[in-house]
Amino acid sequence: MLYARLIIMRLLKAVIVLFLIVIFNFFLIHMAPGDPAVVMAGEAGATDAEFLNQLREQFGLDQPLYVQLWNYVSGIATLDFGYSYRQQTPVFDLIMDRLPATLLLTGTAFVMSLGLGILAGSMAAARAKKLSGSLIMALALVFYATPLFWVALMAVMLFSVQLEWLPAYGYYTVGTDLTGFALVLDIGQHLILPATTLALFSMAVYTRMTRTSMLEASQQDYVKTARAKGLAPGVIQRRHILRNALLPIITLAGLQAGQMVGGAILTETVFAWPGIGRLMFEALMQRDYNLLLGIFFFSAALVIAFNIITDLVYGLVDPRIKESS
């Protein structure tokens, strides 16, 4: 019962935080030089005052800033995210159109990095004093230190251009009207390179974190007890060490999961993946305020949601936390 009240409190706080974020973002965006009318007129290669005024009036940018803020916030309150100035389409539709591609990419990368990272980390911990353990750590360090875009470009050069195994870019093959399983397979092939690229860095982080955390846990008394009981080393690793080493990894996973909406700008750009990250970047360049604010809102909401979820998972993994709260 107490626990339920806690969740309600957290949700209430989340709404307030979200509201503050919306207001903060609104002013932040309006501080950037140039407005959508100037950018659109700039692209046209010709303009006059009349044209700019037409655009500003159409977008509602001719009104005082506080009126614009009020319009925006009252829109958000009714879940109306407004229109994209540039694309003349509701912001909500644009985001929903791009969301599946992004979630597919970041979700795959998330599962991949978490799974493989924990696996590699525990292997490295178990072989801490052996060459194989050092090798895993060296590899993790390389992935950790290499810039994402470089990995992406090199992967394309190797697997797409040289070996011709995988498609170089895009979401599906244009010009073939695939359906059903063939389409899933096609998208899957297109997914491999970007998802792997995106996963490498966080996989390295999980590997390092898991190893350190497990080595620490293996010093604990209950591990000695388990050994003294004569349990098999594998069982000790899984049940006694890994479980107790999971907390910091969950914290990290919670942070990463919160970035799933907007965290893949570079990967999406290099691989022409039609996701939210690219939409956000373009909206920023074009000063498409409504669209940008809408994406900010979604990613902020996701971060907050995953914070709450992480806290709940803590309680599940370690009942002591649940009780002390």
Add this chain to the structure above:
Amino acid sequence: MKKTLTLAITIASLAATYAWAEEPRSGGVINTVIQPEPPGIIAGVHQNAPTQTVSGNIYESLLRYDTDLNPMPQLARDWTVSEDGLTYTFYLHEDATWHDGEPFTSADVVFSTDVYLREMNPRTRTILSHVKSIEAPDDHTVVFTLKNAFGPFILAFEAGTMPMMPKHIYENTDFRTNEANNHPIGTGPFKFESWDRGRVIKLVKNEDYYEEGLPYLDGINWHVIPDASSRAVAYENGTIDVLPANSVENFDIPRLSKLDNTCRTEQGQEYFSPFAMLWMNNREGPTADKRFRQAVMYALDREFVRDVLWNGLGKVPLSSFGSNASFQNDSLPPYEHDPERARELLDEMGYEGEEIRLLPIPYGETWVRWAEAVQQNLQEVGINVSTQSTDIGGWNQRLAEWDYDLAFTYLFQYGDPALGISRTYISSNIAKGSPWNNVEGYKNERVDELFDLAATAYPDKKREEYYHEAQEILHDEVPVGWLLELGFPTLYRCDVKNLVTTGIGLNDGFKNAWFDR
């Protein structure tokens, strides 16, 4: 004897033509890229380059232009211009139809020019300010009567400048928010099929096109690939058949040009003739002094930039008028790379190392490096330059607010000084809020007068005198720096034939293109 020879030559050349002329074949979907993804593809609503590239194949104007900018028939099968240059009569194709099946008539022309474009397109609005009346005496004839002679008027009927919009869809609606904007209806050789945002824009062949047998292609896929090196890879691995001008970084061009079955053309830019310039703030600071601006011209090593950054493509401009523009005064002495002369001029004016802010244009790698080259050239002659990087929104804003000392830009010349050149120098075009007018703040009454006279003089011989004099003054006063007439190559598979046949290149190029596969 002479006669026989002529006859022989004629026969020989005819035979050669027959032997070489291949019969175009129909079929095939062409894959190309569009960069950046356009905000919309309605010709009248958006005037940016990617919109025009796609929509130029869906929409048409009355004319199109060859690579020497001579008018060719399009929706108008014929036209006449009166002796005094005041009356333009166009005779329209009688069996042209809109993509929804409605007939295309003179009423559409009157609506598009007199109503739609006057409201929607600032550049066209300026051209149409010379027009007194637009009338349709019958369904297939349109008469433009001008207030005064305006030489370049015949150049205005290009698909991006004067696109024909369907009256039956747009009349009495809000042109910007009309539902039909999601599904363009034009008269062109290709019809809109679908737009998967962030992925691909697909056009399909217009089976009912009024020109017999055209187009040859079954369709066009415009892939959206935001990263320049990914676009290069897409061409390398064969997914893309055509890399339009300015779609890959310049340093990739030599490598890509060497690939098998790859052809390259610099044609197809003649109508636009992009001209890179350096805005110099004529209002305040050292740049307000003519000698400083001349010193900048002497300090710049423009040949180096062309040869190294632009792969030797493009031309170092003589002065304010590009080589593709009519009426260039080529008797002017060129500004050679002469750092010594630049230093003398700076000494003479008493420049004491005041900081000069240089604003690069954020259009990719080549432009970043170019800004570095300019900075280095200027530092060599003792000018204290700091570069101020910004994104495209910031760049627009800074220029529109005149907040710079030196700034990169490039402008289209549109084939005639009155359309693309005078706008940079006449003082009536000084107004805050736009990065495309007389941004440098140059004022010279004689220049104003000369451009005014030249625009409305008739015939061309008279215009030439005025323009030559204006160029002499501009050449001496250097209101802006003339950097380079840009050469943007188009790369394509050699078995794509007839791709670039006009002065606006790919913007209407796919109409005649065919696959020799």
